[in-house]
Amino acid sequence: MNLNNRGYVKHVDDGDKFVVCDTNADGHGVQATLYRYSSGGGVAITTITDGGDSTCDYQTYNIKGQTKYYLEICWSIPGGECAKSGLFSES
Template structure:
């Protein structure tokens, strides 16, 4: 999963032909609780899937991604626009 600051585009790509897809999520912390902002799934088709979301201000976000071949989620560091 990648974030492109120009255009606030989030992209998740299933790059292996192994029969499993991937899921990416954007999360934020609100009042000390982690909340999902959106979810993107990719797999079974050509190309990557993407979504735009405007990252503004000091709100902290993190991306997490899961390969459907296991139950593990991998997360990025928290980031914000400022």
């Protein structure tokens, strides 16, 4: 999922790796948060940040069964734009 060429986040199913990359050398990074979906909103599971270097950052989290999740990526400035993914699950 791309954030207007500022960066992206992706889920790599093999190993349940969540990769976030800052792709714009503007002095600000990006951060991505994995949420577990609930009817009252999302519950943050983990947040991954990237910026200031030439490599992407990642974390792993085991996506299980039919539990629904979504990702949000934001530009790391106050009031910075964000984008959300659709819901996804393992099955």
